[in-house]
Amino acid sequence: MTATRQPQTLFDKVWDAHVVTRREDGAELLFIDRHLVHEGSFHAFNKLKEKRAKVRRPDLTIGVADHYVPTRTRALSEVAPDIAGMIRQLDDNCRANAIRMFGFDDPRQGIVHVIGPEQGLTLPGLTMVCGDSHTSTHGAFGALAFGIGASEVAHVLLTQTLWQKRPKRMRITVDGATAPGITAKDIALSIIARIGADGAQGHAIEYAGSAIRALTMEGRLTLCNLSIESGARCGMIAPDETTFAYVRGRPLAPAGDVLDGAIAAWRELTSDADAAFDRAVLLDGKDIAPTVTWGISPEDALPIGASVPDPAAMDDASRASHVREALDYMGLAPGQALDTIRIDRVFIGSCTNSRIEDLRAAASVLAGRTARVPGLVSPGSHLVKQQAEQEGLDRIFIAAGLDWVGPGCSMCVGMNGDLVPSGERCASTTNRNFKGRQGPGARTHLMSPAMVAAAAIAGHLTDVRPLLRSAS
Amino acid sequence: MKPFDRLTTSACALPLASIDTDQLIPARFMKRSRADGYGQFLLHDMRFDETGAPRPDFPLNADAAKRAEVLVTRRNFGAGSSREAAVYALVDFGFRCVIAPSFGDIFASNAVNNGLLPAKVSEADAEEILGLIETTGAAVTVDLHDCLIRFGNRNYSFTIDPIWQTKLLNGWDDLDLTLSLSGDIGRFEQRDQAERPWARLPDRPD
Numbered sequence: 142m143t144a145t146r147q148p149q150t151l152f153d154k155v156w157d158a159h160v161v162t163r164r165e166d167g168a169e170l171l172f173i174d175r176h177l178v179h180e181g182s183f184h185a186f187n188k189l190k191e192k193r194a195k196v197r198r199p200d201l202t203i204g205v206a207d208h209y210v211p212t213r214t215r216a217l218s219e220v221a222p223d224i225a226g227m228i229r230q231l232d233d234n235c236r237a238n239a240i241r242m243f244g245f246d247d248p249r250q251g252i253v254h255v256i257g258p259e260q261g262l263t264l265p266g267l268t269m270v271c272g273d274s275h276t277s278t279h280g281a282f283g284a285l286a287f288g289i290g291a292s293e294v295a296h297v298l299l300t301q302t303l304w305q306k307r308p309k310r311m312r313i314t315v316d317g318a319t320a321p322g323i324t325a326k327d328i329a330l331s332i333i334a335r336i337g338a339d340g341a342q343g344h345a346i347e348y349a350g351s352a353i354r355a356l357t358m359e360g361r362l363t364l365c366n367l368s369i370e371s372g373a374r375c376g377m378i379a380p381d382e383t384t385f386a387y388v389r390g391r392p393l394a395p396a397g398d399v400l401d402g403a404i405a406a407w408r409e410l411t412s413d414a415d416a417a418f419d420r421a422v423l424l425d426g427k428d429i430a431p432t433v434t435w436g437i438s439p440e441d442a443l444p445i446g447a448s449v450p451d452p453a454a455m456d457d458a459s460r461a462s463h464v465r466e467a468l469d470y471m472g473l474a475p476g477q478a479l480d481t482i483r484i485d486r487v488f489i490g491s492c493t494n495s496r497i498e499d500l501r502a503a504a505s506v507l508a509g510r511t512a513r514v515p516g517l518v519s520p521g522s523h524l525v526k527q528q529a530e531q532e533g534l535d536r537i538f539i540a541a542g543l544d545w546v547g548p549g550c551s552m553c554v555g556m557n558g559d560l561v562p563s564g565e566r567c568a569s570t571t572n573r574n575f576k577g578r579q580g581p582g583a584r585t586h587l588m589s590p591a592m593v594a595a596a597a598i599a600g601h602l603t604d605v606r607p608l609l610r611s612a613s
Numbered sequence: 614m615k616p617f618d619r620l621t622t623s624a625c626a627l628p629l630a631s632i633d634t635d636q637l638i639p640a641r642f643m644k645r646s647r648a649d650g651y652g653q654f655l656l657h658d659m660r661f662d663e664t665g666a667p668r669p670d671f672p673l674n675a676d677a678a679k680r681a682e683v684l685v686t687r688r689n690f691g692a693g694s695s696r697e698a699a700v701y702a703l704v705d706f707g708f709r710c711v712i713a714p715s716f717g718d719i720f721a722s723n724a725v726n727n728g729l730l731p732a733k734v735s736e737a738d739a740e741e742i743l744g745l746i747e748t749t750g751a752a753v754t755v756d757l758h759d760c761l762i763r764f765g766n767r768n769y770s771f772t773i774d775p776i777w778q779t780k781l782l783n784g785w786d787d788l789d790l791t792l793s794l795s796g797d798i799g800r801f802e803q804r805d806q807a808e809r810p811w812a813r814l815p816d817r818p819d
C-alpha cells in the first residue's frame with residue numbers, strides 16, 4: 142500500500158491528518174489541536190456571547206495574558222485602567238468558559254509563543270492557531286501553526302475546526318556551516334531580504350538544510366517566528382532528536398509509553414525524498430553576515446557592513462518610492478554606512494528573541510561592559526526570567542546600565558505602556574520595524590540579541606564579531 | 614454578511630507599498646468593542662498629525678475619499694499583525710473593496726470574513742489604475758462575477774481565490790455550515806483520540 146502512495150511533504154502529512162471533511166469548492170475543514178487565546182481575542186468571545194454559544198473544546202483552548210501585561214509592576218491596580226481591563230477581561234472570559242489559563246499572576250506566565258513550547262503545549266504534528274500572526278513560531282517543532290483573525294478565533298472556539306484552502310509549498314534550504322557569531326535571526330533576515338516581505342505569500346515554508354538542522358530549538362523558534370515577515374502562512378522544520386529532547390519532561394507534554402508512541406509517530410514527520418515543492422530557495426550558510434534592518438519593512442535588511450540604499454540609483458519606481466518613504470521616516474541619508482547609525486535606546490525581548498539562549502548571547506557581549514544608551518531587557522516568561530537570574534544574567538544587564546523587567550510583549554507592540562518615544566531610534570530584537578510599531582514616531586532597527594548588545598555598547602549599529610573575539 | 618456582486622463607486626488612490634495592519638489600525642485603538650466603530654481610526658497616524666489635525670495632503674482626507682468604496686494601493690497591503698480590527702477600520706470607513714498587487718494572507722482572509730473584497734491585479738495594472746484615478750477621477754465598477762474592474766473605457770481583470778469568490782458572492786458565513794457538520798467533527802474526534810493519544814492535554818489539576 143505504501144508503495145503506491147504519493148510522496149508527501151512534511152506539511153501535507155500534518156495537514157492530511159487533520160482533515161475532517163472536504164467541501165465541493167476545495168476548502169478543507171481542519172481539526173485544531175491547540176487554540177491559544179490572549180487579551181486581543183475579546184472580539185471572538187463577544188461573538189460567542191452574542192450567539193449564547195459554548196466553547197466546544199475548552200480542554201484544547203489555552204488563555205495567555207501577554208500583549209497588555211505591564212512589565213514593571215506585579216500589581217494590576219498600578220496599571221492604567223483600560224490596560225488592566227483588557228487583562229481582567231481575558232481572565233473573565235477564560236473562567237466563564239473553563240479554559241486553562243496562564244494569567245497575569247501565574248508564575249508560568251509569559252509571551253504565548255514562548256510558553257507554548259516551554260510548557261509542552263507545542264508538539265510535533267499538531268495543528269495550532271492563535272489570533273496572532275507570529276503563531277508560525279510553533280512550526281519549529283514540526284507543528285502546523287498559523288495566525289488567524291477574530292472571526293476565525295470565534296469559529297475555532299465554537300467548532301474546534303477551521304475551513305482552509307491548502308497553501309502552496311515552498312522549501313527554503315540553508316546548507317553549509319554559518320560563520321561564528323551568526324544566529325537564526327541573521328538567517329531569517331537574510332531570507333526575508335532575499336525573497337521580500339510578500340515573497341512567501343500563499344505558501345507554507347519548510348526550512349531544511351544542514352544550517353537549519355544545526356540550530357537549537359531556540360534558534361528554530363526564532364526562524365519560524367519570522368516566517369510571517371516573508372508573508373508565509375506558516376513555517377515548519379521537521380522534528381528530530383533536538384526536538385524530542387526538548388519536549389521530554391515538559392509539564393504538559395506526553396510522558397512514558399504515550400511519549401514513546403508519540404516519538405515513533407513523529408519520526409515519520411519528514412518530507413519524503415521526492416516530495417514536490419511549488420518553489421525552492423537555496424541559501425549558502427557561509428554567505429550570511431550579521432544583518433540589520435534600515436527601513437520600515439523587514440525586507441529592508443542588509444549585512445552590517447553595507448550602506449543605506451540610494452533611491453536615486455534605482456530603476457524600479459515603486460521600489461524607489463518605498464525607499465524614499467523609508468529613509469524619510471527613519472531619518473537616514475542615502476549611502477550612509479549602516480555602522481554609523483547612532484541609536485537612542487535598545488530593546489531585548491519579544492517572542493522572536495527572549496528565550497534563555499537569546500539572553501545569554503546578549504549578556505556574553507555585555508559582560509564587563511557599559512551601555513552608552515538606555516534600554517530594556519524583558520525575558521519571554523517568568524521561567525526564563527528565573528533561570529536568567531539563577532545564571533546571574535540579570536546582574537550583567539543591570540551592571541551594563543539596562544533595565545531588567547518582567548515578561549510580556551513589552552516594547553514589541555506599543556500597547557502595554559512600554560514605548561519607544563517619538564523620533565527616537567531603537568536597536569531591537571523584535572520582528573517588525575513598521576512605522577510606529579514600537580510607538581508613534583518610533584524608529585526600529587531589527588537585529589539579533591548579540592547585535593543589539595553590541596549596539597548598546599557602541600551607541601551605534603556595529604558588527605558584534607570583534608566584541609565576540611575579544612570576549613573569548 | 615452582505616453579498617458582494619457588483620459595485621459602482623468612486624475610488625481612492627493610496628500609492629504606497631506595504632501598508633501593514635499596524636498602520637491600518639495602530640495598536641492603541643484596539644481596546645474598543647466592535648459596536649463602537651473603528652472607521653475614525655483607519656490609518657490614524659498617517660491621516661492626522663501629532664495635534665490630531667487631519668493632514669490636508671493625505672488621500673483619505675480628500676472630500677472625494679469620503680464617498681469612495683474602493684481603495685487602490687500598492688503591493689503587500691495588509692501585511693503583518695493578524696488584527697481583524699484593520700479590516701473593521703476599512704469597512705467602517707466605508708470601503709467594500711481594496712485593489713492591490715498583493716495582500717497579506719491573514720488580512721485577505723479577515724477581509725473576506727467581513728465582506729470586504731481583496732482584488733488582486735498585476736503591478737502594472739495597479740500603477741495604471743492609480744494614475745487614472747488621479748487624472749480622471751472617473752467612477753469604477755468592480756464586478757465579482759467576472760472578476761473585472763471597469764474604469765472609464767478600460768477593463769482590468771483581477772484574481773481572487775474561487776472559494777472566497779463564492780463566499781463573497783453569496784454572503785456566506787462559514788459558521789452555520791460548520792455547526793451543521795457537528796456530527797462529522799465528533800466522529801473525527803473519536804477516531805483521532807484512538808490514533809493520536811499523545812495529542813490530548815492532561816486534565817487540569819484544579
Ligand code: SF4
Nearest residue numbers: 275491492550553554
Ligand atoms: S511579542 Fe510582539 S510579536 Fe510576539 S506575540 Fe507579543 S506582540 Fe506579537
